[in-house]
Amino acid sequence: MLEMLTVDKIIKGALEEDLGWGDVTTDSTIPSEAAIKGNFIAKEQGIVCGIEICKRVFEIMDSSIDFEIMMADGQKVQKGDILAKISGSARSILKGERVSLNMLQRMSGIATAANKYAEAVQGTTARVVDTRKTIPGLRILDKYAVLTGGCHNHRFNLSDLVLIKDNHIKAAGGITPAVKAAREKLSHALKIEVEVESLEQLKEALQAGADIIMLDNMPLEMMREAVQLAKGKALLEASGNVALEGDRSAKAIAQTGVDIISVGALTHSVSAMDISLRFI
Numbered sequence: 001m002l003e004m005l006t007v008d009k010i011i012k013g014a015l016e017e018d019l020g021w022g023d024v025t026t027d028s029t030i031p032s033e034a035a036i037k038g039n040f041i042a043k044e045q046g047i048v049c050g051i052e053i054c055k056r057v058f059e060i061m062d063s064s065i066d067f068e069i070m071m072a073d074g075q076k077v078q079k080g081d082i083l084a085k086i087s088g089s090a091r092s093i094l095k096g097e098r099v100s101l102n103m104l105q106r107m108s109g110i111a112t113a114a115n116k117y118a119e120a121v122q123g124t125t126a127r128v129v130d131t132r133k134t135i136p137g138l139r140i141l142d143k144y145a146v147l148t149g150g151c152h153n154h155r156f157n158l159s160d161l162v163l164i165k166d167n168h169i170k171a172a173g174g175i176t177p178a179v180k181a182a183r184e185k186l187s188h189a190l191k192i193e194v195e196v197e198s199l200e201q202l203k204e205a206l207q208a209g210a211d212i213i214m215l216d217n218m219p220l221e222m223m224r225e226a227v228q229l230a231k232g233k234a235l236l237e238a239s240g241n242v243a244l245e246g247d248r249s250a251k252a253i254a255q256t257g258v259d260i261i262s263v264g265a266l267t268h269s270v271s272a273m274d275i276s277l278r279f280i
Helices: 004-019 024-029 051-061 090-120 139-149 166-172 175-185 199-208 220-230 250-254
Strands: 035-042 066-069 082-089 127-129 162-164 192-196 212-216 235-239 260-262 275-279
Touching: 004 051, 004 090, 004 139, 024 090, 035 090, 051 066, 051 082, 051 090, 082 090, 090 127, 090 139, 090 250, 090 275, 162 166, 162 175, 166 175, 166 192, 175 192, 175 199, 192 199, 199 212, 199 220, 212 220, 220 235, 220 250, 250 260
Parallel strands: 127 260, 162 192, 192 212, 212 235, 235 260
Antiparallel strands: 035 082, 035 275, 066 082
């Protein structure tokens, strides 16, 4: 479940950013007593996500607005489906329209992409996870959308997991001293993940006692060798330019036997789902 205090903070910040000193168009053209009805309509197929966030935008904007949810988060929708119905003050609805759509469209786009990746690895033991490549300030929404689409979350922030990447390795003097230092200084409850680029580094990370090993941009055949070398001693995560099609498709990577596939594209370059608010 989303932490609503954090969500409210995000929504209020977005409304303040969008409204500025006031909506000069709406306030000058629409009578204050005017009321309107409208529908949020899907203009393409996808997985809806963020409908409760959309509703919350209008609750914060004007508590008298009536917002009826027709399609819940996680539902697959078709072009033309009505996601929600809204009625109330025309001024208030117009002022919240853009913020509500921005969030609903982005979250639905992420959920739709996540659903495609989840379907791609069905029948394998691998799970697809997101990364920290999210829009600053919107991570909680981005990662919720990933879950809604059927994929999984990697670490939420830097305090969740020790992830020793290439620059950490160089700065610490190698994989072994980096893992040793982390083990000595941090709680036993924190898992340690190490990024490797070769089978030699993989062997060192295994010897050092890493819990998870990230195979960075490894060719498929090398990943298969890595799975054989690891023999279940550590979880293996494949990362780097993962796609739905082509040589580095999620399905092909999953079939190598890795446990985790991280996909930055789930959040850093996703296409927003086409959704509109049409007044009746």
